[in-house]
Amino acid sequence: MLPIAQELSRRLEGEVHFDAYTRALYSTDASIYRIDPLGVAFPRHTADLAAIVALAAQERVPLLARGAGTSLAGQCVGRALVLDCSRHMDQILEINPEERWVRVQPGVVLDRLNAALRPHGLLFGPDVATSNRACLGGMVGNNSSGARSRVFGVTADCVLELQVLLADGSLTTLAPVSVAEAARRAQGSGLEASLYREVPRLLREHGAEIRRRYPPLQRNVSGYALHTAEAALTERDTLDLTRLVCGSEGTLAIVTEAKLALVPRPRHIALGVVAFGDLLAALEATVALLETGPSAIELVDRLILDLAKTSKEYSRERLPVSGDPDALLLVEYHGDTPADVAAALDRLEAVVRRSFPGAECVRAVDPAMQADIWKVRKAGVGLLLGMKSDRKPIAFVEDTAVPPERLPEYVRRFREVVQRHGTTAGYYGHAAVGCLHLRPLIDIGHPEDVARMQAIAADVADLVREFGGAMTGEHGDGLARSLWLERMYGPELLGAFRALKRLFDPQDILNPGKIVDAPPMDANLRPHGARPLKIQTHLSFEREGGLLRAVTQCSGVGICRKHEGVMCPSFVATGDERHSTRGRANALRAVLAGELPPEMLTGEELHQALQLCLACKGCKTECPSNVDMAKLKVEYLAHYYARHGTPLCAALLGRIDLLSRLGSLTAPLANPLLQSRPVRALLQRLLGVDARRTLPAFAGRTLRQRFASRKNGRAGEIDPPTPSNSGGLPGVDAARTHSPVVALFADTFTNHNAPDVGEAAIAVLERLGYRVLLPKRPCCGRAALSQGLVERARRLARANLERLWPYVEAGIPIVGLEPSCVATVLDEYLDLLEDPRAEQLARSLLLLEEFLLRERDAGRLDGVFRPRPEPVWLHGHCHQKALTGTAPAVAALRLVPELEVHLIDAGCCGMAGAFGYVHYDLSMAVGEDRLFPAIRALPPEALLVAEGISCRQQIAHGTGRQALHLAELLRDSLSPRGEPGG
Numbered sequence: 001m002l003p004i005a006q007e008l009s010r011r012l013e014g015e016v017h018f019d020a021y022t023r024a025l026y027s028t029d030a031s032i033y034r035i036d037p038l039g040v041a042f043p044r045h046t047a048d049l050a051a052i053v054a055l056a057a058q059e060r061v062p063l064l065a066r067g068a069g070t071s072l073a074g075q076c077v078g079r080a081l082v083l084d085c086s087r088h089m090d091q092i093l094e095i096n097p098e099e100r101w102v103r104v105q106p107g108v109v110l111d112r113l114n115a116a117l118r119p120h121g122l123l124f125g126p127d128v129a130t131s132n133r134a135c136l137g138g139m140v141g142n143n144s145s146g147a148r149s150r151v152f153g154v155t156a157d158c159v160l161e162l163q164v165l166l167a168d169g170s171l172t173t174l175a176p177v178s179v180a181e182a183a184r185r186a187q188g189s190g191l192e193a194s195l196y197r198e199v200p201r202l203l204r205e206h207g208a209e210i211r212r213r214y215p216p217l218q219r220n221v222s223g224y225a226l227h228t229a230e231a232a233l234t235e236r237d238t239l240d241l242t243r244l245v246c247g248s249e250g251t252l253a254i255v256t257e258a259k260l261a262l263v264p265r266p267r268h269i270a271l272g273v274v275a276f277g278d279l280l281a282a283l284e285a286t287v288a289l290l291e292t293g294p295s296a297i298e299l300v301d302r303l304i305l306d307l308a309k310t311s312k313e314y315s316r317e318r319l320p321v322s323g324d325p326d327a328l329l330l331v332e333y334h335g336d337t338p339a340d341v342a343a344a345l346d347r348l349e350a351v352v353r354r355s356f357p358g359a360e361c362v363r364a365v366d367p368a369m370q371a372d373i374w375k376v377r378k379a380g381v382g383l384l385l386g387m388k389s390d391r392k393p394i395a396f397v398e399d400t401a402v403p404p405e406r407l408p409e410y411v412r413r414f415r416e417v418v419q420r421h422g423t424t425a426g427y428y429g430h431a432a433v434g435c436l437h438l439r440p441l442i443d444i445g446h447p448e449d450v451a452r453m454q455a456i457a458a459d460v461a462d463l464v465r466e467f468g469g470a471m472t473g474e475h476g477d478g479l480a481r482s483l484w485l486e487r488m489y490g491p492e493l494l495g496a497f498r499a500l501k502r503l504f505d506p507q508d509i510l511n512p513g514k515i516v517d518a519p520p521m522d523a524n525l526r527p528h529g530a531r532p533l534k535i536q537t538h539l540s541f542e543r544e545g546g547l548l549r550a551v552t553q554c555s556g557v558g559i560c561r562k563h564e565g566v567m568c569p570s571f572v573a574t575g576d577e578r579h580s581t582r583g584r585a586n587a588l589r590a591v592l593a594g595e596l597p598p599e600m601l602t603g604e605e606l607h608q609a610l611q612l613c614l615a616c617k618g619c620k621t622e623c624p625s626n627v628d629m630a631k632l633k634v635e636y637l638a639h640y641y642a643r644h645g646t647p648l649c650a651a652l653l654g655r656i657d658l659l660s661r662l663g664s665l666t667a668p669l670a671n672p673l674l675q676s677r678p679v680r681a682l683l684q685r686l687l688g689v690d691a692r693r694t695l696p697a698f699a700g701r702t703l704r705q706r707f708a709s710r711k712n713g714r715a716g717e718i719d720p721p722t723p724s725n726s727g728g729l730p731g732v733d734a735a736r737t738h739s740p741v742v743a744l745f746a747d748t749f750t751n752h753n754a755p756d757v758g759e760a761a762i763a764v765l766e767r768l769g770y771r772v773l774l775p776k777r778p779c780c781g782r783a784a785l786s787q788g789l790v791e792r793a794r795r796l797a798r799a800n801l802e803r804l805w806p807y808v809e810a811g812i813p814i815v816g817l818e819p820s821c822v823a824t825v826l827d828e829y830l831d832l833l834e835d836p837r838a839e840q841l842a843r844s845l846l847l848l849e850e851f852l853l854r855e856r857d858a859g860r861l862d863g864v865f866r867p868r869p870e871p872v873w874l875h876g877h878c879h880q881k882a883l884t885g886t887a888p889a890v891a892a893l894r895l896v897p898e899l900e901v902h903l904i905d906a907g908c909c910g911m912a913g914a915f916g917y918v919h920y921d922l923s924m925a926v927g928e929d930r931l932f933p934a935i936r937a938l939p940p941e942a943l944l945v946a947e948g949i950s951c952r953q954q955i956a957h958g959t960g961r962q963a964l965h966l967a968e969l970l971r972d973s974l975s976p977r978g979e980p981g982g
Contacts, residue, residue, distance in 0.1 A: 002038055002081065004055045011051045014044040014088055020597075021605040024590040025583050026066070026082045030381070030556040032394050032444050033074035033479050034526045034595075037064065037082045044088040046163075046171065046256045052083060053254060054169030056509055064511045065250040067107060067135030069577075070558045071142065072381070072395040073478030074524075075249045075514055083254070086135050086561075087575045092116055093257065100262040101160055106137025106255050112563065122262040125152025128474075129378040132562035137255050143221045143247030145474045147296040147377075150432050151334065152263060154218070154474075156225065156246035163257035164245060166191050167505040171256070174241040176232065182239040191506075198503050200239055203230045206496045213489045219401040219435040219473035221247045223485045223515060224497050244500065249476055250511040252504040266295075266334035270341035271364040271373060272348045275325035276356070279427060282327040283408040285356050286431040289331055290404060292347040297432035298330040298377055303393070304428055307383040308376050311624060314383065319373060320362045329431065330377060341365070380428045382624025384439055385555030388545060390446070392555075393426040393439030396453055396480045396521065397460040401435040401473030410467050414438055417459045421452050435473030445527040454522060461487050482518030531594030533601070538638040538790040539631060539831040548592045550632065553625045554585035563929075566618030566878050569908035573925040578609045581619040581629050588632060601636075602643040610636045612922060614912035615786060616878035617823065631831065637788025646789070649687040653914040654787035657779030660752035663698035671697045690920035694957050696753050696949075703746050703755035707762070707774045742770040743807045745816035745825075745845060748779045749949045757949075760971035761817055761848055767864060767974050768855055773812070777803040781832075782824045786913055790832070797832045800825070801841055808837070808844045815851045817967060819880035819948055820913065822847055826883060847947075848967055849892035850884065856895060866975040867897040873938060875904045875931065875955065875963065877948035878912070889947065889966055896973040906931035909946075911954035924958060932958045945969055 002008075008016045017023075018039040028034045038061065043049045056063050062080035069076045076082075090107035097120040104113060110131040114123045127146040128134050134144070140162065145154040152158075161175040168191045177185070179200070186197035203210070207230050214220070214227035228243045245253050274289075276282040279301055286297050305325070308314040321328065333344035345363050352361045364370050384393040402410045411427065418425045418440050429437035440456055443449040461484045464471055471481050471488055486494045498516045501508070513519055537547050544550035560568040560581035571580035578587075587606050590596040600606060615630035641650070652659065663670045673679050680691040689695075742765055750758045762772050777800050781793035807814055816822035825845050829838045846854075855861050872893060876886035886903055893901045910916060910926030935944065936959055944963035946952050952963045964972075 002059075002061055004059050004061060005039065007055055008041065008052065011055075012041065012043065012048045014042045014048045016041040019605070021587060021600065021603075022578070024596055025577050025586050026069070026084070027077060027590070027595075028526065028556050028586060029069045029071045029074065029076035030395075030558065031072050031074040031077070031478065031480065032396065032526055033077050033524045035077045035079055035524050037078065037080055038062070040082045040084060042084050042087045049083065049085075049089075049165055049254060049256055050169055050171055052081070053165045053167070056081065057168050057507065060507050060509060062509050062512050063254070065106070065137065065141070065254045067138030067141075068109070068130070068133045068558050068561055069556070070130045070134060071138070071478060072398065072475045073472070073480040075142070075476050075478040075511070077479070077524075078511060078513060080511065084577070085137055089256075090135075090575075095120065097122060101259055102262060103257060103259045104136050105257060106135060106140070108136045109563070110134050110136065110139065117262060118265070121265050123265045124260055125158055125263045126155050127152070129380070130557070131378075132564055133558050136258055136260070140246055140255050140258055141248065141250045142474070142476045143225070145219060147298055147430055148332070149218060149430070151295045156228065156243055158261045159242045159246055159258060160261055161259035162242050162245055162253075162255055164253035164255050166253055167507065167510055174245060174253075176238045176240040176242070179233070179237045179239060195241060195503060196239065199229070199241065199244070199500070200233060202496060202499055202503070203233050206230075206492060207234060209490070209492045209496075213493055215468045215470055217401055217403065217434070217470055217473070219430070219433045220470035221474060221476055222470045222472050222481070222488055223477065223493070224248060224252075224500055226493070226496060226500070247476070249478065249514045251501060251514050251516075252510065254510070268335045268338055268341045269367075269370065270333050270335070270345050271370045272331040272333075272345050273319065273321055273362045273364055273373060274329040274331060274348070274352055274356075275321040275323065275360040275362075276327045276329070277325060277358060279327040280408055280412060281356065281359070282329050283411055283431065285329060285352070285359065286407060287405050288351050288355055289329070289348065290432060292331075292344060292351060293333065294331050294344075294432060295334045296330070296332040296430070299428050299431040299436060300328045300330065300377055300380065301427040302326045303426040304376070304380050304383055307387065308379070311379075311383060311386075311626065314376050314379055314624070319376060320364060320369065321360055323360070325360070327427070330373060377428070379624045380437070382555060382557045382559055384426050385557065386553060386623075386625030388549075388553070390443040391423070391441040391449070392443070394442050394444065394453075395439060395475065396442075397457050397471075398437045398439045399435065399472040399475035400438065400460065400464050400469055401433070402464065402467040402469035404432065404434040406467050407431065407434050407436070410463070410469070411436065411438070413463055414460065417456060417463065421456050421459075423452065430473070433473070434469070444525045450522050450525065457484070457521060464488070477515050477518075479514070479518060479524065480521055482515050483521055485515070527593070533592050533594055533598050535592075535601075535639070537635055539635050540834065541831070543830070544628075547635070548589075550628065551585050551588045551592055554582055554589070554623075554627045555625050556582060556586075557624070558582055559623055560619060564907070565622050566616055566881055566907040567622040568618060569614050569616055569910060569926040569929075570612050570922065572907070572929050573910075573922055579612050581623060581627055584609050584613060584629055584632070585627055588636070602640050606636070607640055612919060614878075614908055614910070614915050614926070616908045616912060617827075617882035618878055618908065621882040631828070634785050634788055634790060634828075638790045641788055649689070649918065650787040650789070652687065653917075654784040654789040654792060656783040656914070657748045660698065660748050664700065664702050664752045667698045667700040689917045693917050693920055694953070696953060698752055699755045701755065703751045703758035704774060704776075706755055706759060740770055741773060741812050742851070743773045743775050743804075743812050743814045745814050745822070746774055747816065747818040747821035748783070749821075750817050754949055754965070757817055757965040757967055760965065761815070761967040763971045764848075764852075764967060764974065765815070768860060773807075775803055775807065780821045780824045781828070782821050783913065785824065785828055786915075793828070794832045797829050797838075801829070801833060801835060801837060804841055805837055808841055813851060814845045815848055816845055817848055817947070817965065819847065819877040819883065820950070823879035823883055847880070847884065847888065849888040852892045852895060852970075853888055861895060863975060865896040865970070865973045868973050869898040869900075870943065871900040871902060872943040872945055872969065873902045873904050873935075875906060875909065875944065875946040875951055877946065877951055878908050880947060889945075892966060893945065893969070896970065899973070904931065904934050906934050909948075909951045909954040911950035913950050916950065916954060923954070927954055927958045931955070935959045935961055943969065
């Protein structure tokens with residue numbers, strides 16, 4: 001533990017941790033590097049930061065300021081005390097729309113800032129691909145830019161003032177000042193005075209070499225920005241120390257506040273998507289298209305396009321081009337009127353027709369279509385790093401920049417380098433400004449590939465210099481590129497960098513080893529020192545290539561820190577890295593890879609982190625690397641209980657089917673008892689079920705009982721179906737499409753808690769002319785899996801497969817109502833059962849909305865539903881979003897004529913089955929993030945639809961509003977019999 005640890009704990013209002021678990025979470029970023037930090041501090045305010053820096057200066061403890069940890073070159077890892085400013089120092093302090101500036105703390109996320117600025121018609125110009133989690137402090141440290149830097153500039157162009165802590169702990173504000181004012185400030189004896197005295201001298205001393213060696217590029221963050229500071233000094237008689245701090249990667253000062261210039265939000269935006277059969281042709285077109293006045297030209301290559309097609313999340317974002325292009329250019333235009341952007345698209349099409357007749361050009365003027373297209377582009381790095389292979393397109397020469405007019409020839413030569421070294425690469429990025437992200441495929445766990453990486457980097461460094469470019473246009477030097485600075489700038493300027501570092505940081509305590517005095521680029525690679533832990537898994541990880549690979553699929557890009565979509569509800573509610581998908585994956589990786597002691601696998605720290613995962617499956621879909629933390633949680637709990645025993649609460653909740661059966665049998669007694677305060681208090685004391693949570697009522701007559709009574713005493717258990725009793729259809733495919741027989745997959749919750757939903761579904765299916773069967777089958781095993789009871793879930797899965805297989809063989813479609821139970825069959829059964837029939841069962845099971853859309857496509861829904869000219873709001877279940885998205889449910893609701901369907905913009909409701917009963921406060925915090933406020937804002941008479949029973953319970957508990965199942969709304973919308981289609 002650090003010598004200042006106790007003093008820090010005493011002085012700080014924020015938290016500070018030195019345990020191995022927390023340090024492991026902060027040992028990586030989105031780069032290929034791993035270094036254990038000394039500790040991690042979470043300052044609450046500037047006074048906390050000042051105390052930390054003062055103590056660190058006194059004891060010469062290295063410090064590393066960190067935001068979202070999305071850096072690609074290793075800037076955010078180091079043997080230092082990490083200062084995570086994203087948890088508490090995330091306030092927008094002041095917005096001045098009249099003067100167009102904002103003042104923020106370093107932990108403010110870019111998208112959140114721009115959302116706050118939207119009502120004022122303003123935005124912060126630099127728009128990085130990681131905007132949904134990138135922190136403004138990190139953007140200053142990296143001098144970030146993004147796709148539209150051609151019109152909005154880079155972060156340094158937008159910085160008006162920086163409040164910073166210098167390396168001695170002194171707090172000051174940096175802003176451009178006149179030479180005379182700089183001379184006045186230089187009169188003191190402290191560190192700040194020495195900067196105003198010595199920095200101008202350094203800039204003048206090296207001015208000629210600065211002007212000779214820095215390439216005339218907008219996109220260049222290699223080394224310190226001496227060129228922009230020198231230009232301000234000599235051309236405008238201004239000393240601007242902010243220009244040096246921007247892009248310094250936290251090596252010169254620690255930013256505590258930033259005053260940033262804003263720009264008007266574009267009134268109208270249009271996007272042209274141009275598809276090429278050849279990558280180099282796309283780059284040749286870039287040069288010609290710059291003449292059309294675009295705000296951005298982005299390149300996406302075949303590798304990313306192919307990876308997007310295999311991703312559940314991004315395959316849904318349909319790119320509006322035909323065929324199988326080798327590359328796309330996304331060409332964006334801004335304008336004051338629709339006519340302006342339409343004219344720009346006309347210019348684009350004219351250039352493409354004239355000079356590139358083989359290319360396809362598609363207009364995207366609809367904002368939703370544009371958002372879908374940009375979503376794929378922004379996911380580029382995550383998609384690449386999510387490749388399921390040992391060789392991955394890694395970041396080490398991925399950020400070179402050259403003059404745009406030289407880009408085609410540069411990429412051709414880059415290809416030759418990569419091919420000469422026996423590998424390939426992915427190509428994407430900011431073609432308009434000559435900054436492409438070129439990622440060779442390398443396996444950093446293989447010594448030969450590490451040598452290959454170094455050789456490629458050396459060749460590329462020479463190539464960049466030949467083309468008058470920069471080794472990094474926006475991603476920074478970090479651990480990956482700092483060693484190439486002397487080759488780029490020469491020994492004199494490298495000496496100037498070292499001198500500047502000493503001026504700002506005499507003791508070398510601010511993020512040491514970055515930009516100057518960096519270690520070799522092959523030091524501290526992620527697999528360094530790892531000894532993989534061999535364990536027998538309870539689930540199959542064959543699809544992922546093994547348990548360790550399932551965990552190391554996490555690339556560290558941190559999309560799980562976003563505040564949109566589903567992933568990751570526990571992080572959204574807590575702001576704690578431990579409770580993000582990345583944090584959990586990092587912790588699991590550290591144990592499984594042998595970086596932490598094996599006993600930590602079943603230790604309390606990891607248990608707490610995994611226990612608070614809601615198993616929403618958002619990461620399985622929304623993470624470009626498709627990390628399946630819900631599955632990893634099940635596997636983890638099975639190991640934890642094998643070591644510590646299964647707690648009573650998990651044992652009971654994992655047998656909810658048996659409890660539900662008992663509850664329905666004793667419903668008149670059970671329901672009032674479960675609502676009584678003494679019983680709820682007892683349940684909290686014995687089982688941990690929070691007494692504040694309303695427990696669901698049991699139905700006195702289950703769905704199966706109701707079904708039996710309406711079917712002349714038959715309980716729906718039929719003889720194994722054959723072509724003769726499934727409608728006389730000879731084949732499975734024909735039966736699935738045309739059979740008048742359908743099987744209802746009645747889950748435990750529908751059967752015992754919400755039989756009205758099951759009856760509604762039966763009414764809809766029968767109106768369509770189907771004879772509904774209700775197979776007698778056990779619980780699907782969802783509850784058992786969620787509690788880590790894998791062997792019980794496996795037995796239930798096997799029993800369900802045997803019970804349902806005759807229906808599959810007969811080609812009878814099986815329709816489910818509860819998304820989580822359907823997800824269990826479609827997803828988890830493949831990992832529970834080594835039986836090829838499980839895949840066929842998964843293909844035969846449909847959610848109700850999917851089945852109805854099949855019927856629509858077959859022309860069998862005409863006139864079934866009556867017009868309902870009223871609005872309805874749909875909340876999608878997390879597993880529903882992971883499986884099919886909400887589009888099928890929206891489309892099914894729109895089968896009702898004139899129904900106005902709205903999708904509630906919210907992620908997880910926070911209930912997550914049994915989770916909300918045990919972790920009440922976190923569950924409610926998740927609901928309060930977006931869902932509850934959105935529902936409270938609706939008119940009191942608004943119709944709500946939610947297919948998940950947990951979602952309906954949470955909505956009722958948190959807002960007092962009752963939501964219908966989709967089946968209930970459709971049942972209530974059936975046209976009266978006797979009308980056309982009725």
